[in-house]
Amino acid sequence: MLKALIVDDEILAINLLETMLKDNSTIDVVGKYLNPLDAIANIPTLKPDILFLDIEMAEMNGIDFASKLGDLTHVLDIIFVTAYEHYAIDAFSVQAIDYILKPIDKARLMKTIERVSLRKETIQLQTDGNIRNEDVQIIDNFHFHVHSGKVYIDGEALILSTKEFHILCFLAQRPGEIFHPSDLYKLIWAEDSIGQTQALKVHISNLRKKLESISGHQAKIVTVRGSGYQFLFE
Numbered sequence: 001m002l003k004a005l006i007v008d009d010e011i012l013a014i015n016l017l018e019t020m021l022k023d024n025s026t027i028d029v030v031g032k033y034l035n036p037l038d039a040i041a042n043i044p045t046l047k048p049d050i051l052f053l054d055i056e057m058a059e060m061n062g063i064d065f066a067s068k069l070g071d072l073t074h075v076l077d078i079i080f081v082t083a084y085e086h087y088a089i090d091a092f093s094v095q096a097i098d099y100i101l102k103p104i105d106k107a108r109l110m111k112t113i114e115r116v117s118l119r120k121e122t123i124q125l126q127t128d129g130n131i132r133n134e135d136v137q138i139i140d141n142f143h144f145h146v147h148s149g150k151v152y153i154d155g156e157a158l159i160l161s162t163k164e165f166h167i168l169c170f171l172a173q174r175p176g177e178i179f180h181p182s183d184l185y186k187l188i189w190a191e192d193s194i195g196q197t198q199a200l201k202v203h204i205s206n207l208r209k210k211l212e213s214i215s216g217h218q219a220k221i222v223t224v225r226g227s228g229y230q231f232l233f234e
Contacts, residue, residue, distance in 0.1 A: 095161030
C-alpha cells in the first residue's frame with residue numbers, strides 16, 4: 001500500500017480526489033488537509049509516500065509548501081493537482097514527479113499512480129540488488145544513506161530530493177559512462193520520456209549547484225555534447 005496525503009484548500013476538490021483514489025487498491029489516504037500549515041506539521045508523523053498538492057491556496061502557495069520538505073527523512077513523491085498550467089516548470093524545480101490539471105481525468109490519475117508504484121518497486125529492487133539491503137553505500141568519498149535519501153561528502157551533508165538522490169547515486173556508481181537524457185530519464189522515472197526531458201534537466205541543474213556548494217571536492221556532472229550526461233570523479 002502507498003500512503004497518500006491530500007492538501008487542497010477546497011473541500012470539494014479533496015473529496016473528489018479521495019473518491020477517485022479509493023478505487024485504487026494500492027492507495028491508502030492517511031491524511032486530508034485544507035490548511036497546508038497543518039499538513040506540514042503532520043507529514044513527519046504520517047510519513048506518506050505520495051503527496052497530492054494544490055498550488056494556489058490561501059495559506060501558502062503549493063510551490064512554497066514543497067520547497068519546505070527538503071529536510072524530510074523519508075522518501076516523499078509530490079504530485080501537483082491544480083487548475084493552472086503555468087506553474088509546471090516551477091513544480092519540477094521543487095522535485096514534483098507529476099503535474100495533473102483540474103478537472104482531474106481519472107484515467108490520467110490512475111496511470112500516474114501506476115507509474116509511481118512501478119518506480120518505487122524498481123528502486124527497491126535496485127536497492128536490494130545493488131547495495132545488499134545496507135543503509136549506507138560508499139562510493140569514493142560519497143556516503144549515500146538510502147533510507148533517508150541524504151548524501152554526505154567527506155562528512156558534509158548534501159540534502160537532495162528523491163529524484164536528485166537516485167540520479168546522483170545511479171551516475172556515481174557508473175563514473176565515466178555517458179547516458180543519453182532519454183535513457184537516463186527512463187531509468188530514473190521508469191517510463192519512456194517521449195522526448196520530454198525538461199524535468200531531468202532541472203534536476204541535473206539542481207544537482208550541479210548542490211555539488212558545487214560542497215567545498216574541497218572535484219566530482220561533477222558534465223554534459224557531453226550530442227551524447228548525454230557523465231559523472232566524473234576528478
